[in-house]
Amino acid sequence: MPLKRLNSLSEIAPDEWNALVPEDQPFLRHGFLSALEDSASLGRHSGWQPEHLLHYEGERLVAALPSYRKWHSYGEYVFDHGWADACERAGIDYYPKLLTAVPFSPVSGPRLLVASGADGFELLKSLPGYLEIEGLSSAHINFTDAMADAALGQQPGWLARLGCQFHWQNRGYRDFQDFLDALSSRKRKQMRKEREQVAGQGIEFEWLQGHELSEAQWDFVYACYANTYAVRRQSPYLSRAFFSLLAERMPQAIRVVLAKQGTRPVAMAFSLVGGDSLYGRYWGCLGEFDRLHFETCFYQGMDYAIANGLQRFDAGAQGEHKLIRGFEPVITRSWHYLRHPGLKTAVADFLERERVGILAYAEEARAALPYRQE
Structure with missing residues (x-):
C-alpha cells in the first residue's frame, strides 16, 4: 500500500x-x-x-x-x-x-x-x-x-x-487539605512545611490561560524555560516563536502559573490541559528560592487540578522526588x-x-x- x-x-x-x-x-x-x-x-x-x-x-x-x-x-x-x-x-x-x-x-x-x-x-x-x-x-x-x-x-x-x-490522581479531593489528610502524618507535615517555606519568602501565584498572557509575559516564560537548559550548558529545544504561535493557535489549552515576589515574576510553570488531565511541561526560575520548584511544578498543579475537577496531573518524565509527594508509578x-x-x-x-x-x-x-x- x-x-x-x-x-x-x-x-x-x-x-x-x-x-x-x-x-x-x-x-x-x-x-x-x-x-x-x-x-x-x-x-x-x-x-x-x-x-x-x-x-x-x-x-x-x-x-x-x-x-x-x-x-x-x-x-x-x-x-x-x-x-x-x-x-x-x-x-x-x-x-x-x-x-x-x-x-x-x-x-x-x-x-x-x-x-x-x-x-x-x-x-x-x-x-x-x-x-x-x-x-x-x-x-x-x-x-x-x-x-x-x-x-x-x-x-x-x-x-x-x-x-x-509518576502521575498524580485526583481522588475526588475537596481541596488541598483534603489531599493532605490522606497522607501519613510525617509526609503531611513535610508538604505543609514546604508550602509554608515558599509563602514565607513572600511568593504568590497567578494562573493564566493562553489568551491572557502578553508578549512581554511570554518573553519571561521563555527566559525561564531557556534558563533550565543554560544552567546545564545546553541549548533549549524550543524557540521563542513556538510559544507565541501556540498561544495564537491553541490558547484554550494553555495554562501558565507565574510565581511572583511582590509584583516581580521570578518563576513559571507551563502546562497544557486536555480532557480530564493537566500536563505540566516546562518550568524555570530566574533566581534562587528555597522549595520553589516543588511548589510551582507540583503543588500548584495539584491545587489547580482539584479546583477545576481534573482527574490526572502528569508532571513530566522521571523524578522519584514526585513519589514522596503522592505521584503514583x-x-x-x-x-x-x-x-x-x-x-x-x-x-x-x-x-x-x-x-x-x-x-x-x-x-x-x-x-x-x-x-x-x-
Missing part, C-alpha cells in the same frame, strides 16, 4: 488532520505540531525532520502517524543511545531512523491516528517496506495508548518496551521495529531483562507512596 508522506503539516488542512485526533489530546493537534515546525524548533537542522505518514481510501484520510526522521536520539525520553553505540561499534548504520512521537514531550496517548469506523492496520503493515525503501534502520513509536498497543502487538517483528513515570510503553536481524535479537534479549526490572521498580515505588495505610 503506498503511503503519502508530509514533510510539513502546512501541506494538510488543520480540520482534516484534527478529524483524526481525539479532543482530549492537545499534543497531537495540528496547532501544536505545526507550531513546532513553523517556529523552527523542528527541521533538518535540529535532527528532527517531519515525515508524517498518511493512508487514504480514495479521497478520505483514514489513518496517520505523526512521525520524524531522526539523526540522533535526543528529546525522545525513551533512551536507545546504547543501541546506537552498539551499532556504531559493529559498523551498522543506526541513523537515520523513523520516530513516531510528540517531540520533546514524554506524554502517553494515541500515536496511530485513525478515522471513525476505520482501522490503521494497513498503515502499520506498510511500515517495514517503507523503512527498506527509504533506507531507514528502524521505526520507533513512543508512549503509546492501549489501542496502539493492541494494534502493534498483532504486527510481526515489533518489540515492546516498558518505562515508568504508571507503566508506559513504546514499540520498536529493527531491520537488522542481529540487532533485533540483541535488543529483544535486553528488553526482556529490562521489563522484569521496570515492573519490580514500579512495585517497589508503589510501596513507598506517602498515603495512609488503612
Whole structure:
C-alpha cells in the first residue's frame, strides 16, 4: 500500500488532520505540531525532520502517524543511545531512523491516528517496506495508548518496551487539605512545611490561560524555560516563536502559573490541559528560592487540578522526588521495529531483562507512596 508522506503539516488542512485526533489530546493537534515546525524548533537542522505518514481510501484520510526522521536520539525520553553505540561499534548504520512521537514531550496517548469506523492496520503493515525503501534502520513509536498497543502487538517483528513515570490522581479531593489528610502524618507535615517555606519568602501565584498572557509575559516564560537548559550548558529545544504561535493557535489549552515576589515574576510553570488531565511541561526560575520548584511544578498543579475537577496531573518524565509527594508509578510503553536481524535479537534479549526490572521498580515505588495505610 503506498503511503503519502508530509514533510510539513502546512501541506494538510488543520480540520482534516484534527478529524483524526481525539479532543482530549492537545499534543497531537495540528496547532501544536505545526507550531513546532513553523517556529523552527523542528527541521533538518535540529535532527528532527517531519515525515508524517498518511493512508487514504480514495479521497478520505483514514489513518496517520505523526512521525520524524531522526539523526540522533535526543528529546525522545525513551533512551536507545546504547543501541546506537552498539551499532556504531559493529559498523551498522543506526541513523537515520523513523520516530513516531510528540517531540520533546514524554506524554502517553494515541500515536496511530485513525478515522471513525476505520482501522490503521494497513498503515502499520506498510511500515517495514517503507523503512527498506527509504533506507531507514528502524521505526520507533513512543508512549503509546492501549489501542496502539493492541494494534502493534498483532504486527510481526515489533518489540515492546516498558518505562515508568509518576502521575498524580485526583481522588475526588475537596481541596488541598483534603489531599493532605490522606497522607501519613510525617509526609503531611513535610508538604505543609514546604508550602509554608515558599509563602514565607513572600511568593504568590497567578494562573493564566493562553489568551491572557502578553508578549512581554511570554518573553519571561521563555527566559525561564531557556534558563533550565543554560544552567546545564545546553541549548533549549524550543524557540521563542513556538510559544507565541501556540498561544495564537491553541490558547484554550494553555495554562501558565507565574510565581511572583511582590509584583516581580521570578518563576513559571507551563502546562497544557486536555480532557480530564493537566500536563505540566516546562518550568524555570530566574533566581534562587528555597522549595520553589516543588511548589510551582507540583503543588500548584495539584491545587489547580482539584479546583477545576481534573482527574490526572502528569508532571513530566522521571523524578522519584514526585513519589514522596503522592505521584503514583504508571507503566508506559513504546514499540520498536529493527531491520537488522542481529540487532533485533540483541535488543529483544535486553528488553526482556529490562521489563522484569521496570515492573519490580514500579512495585517497589508503589510501596513507598506517602498515603495512609488503612
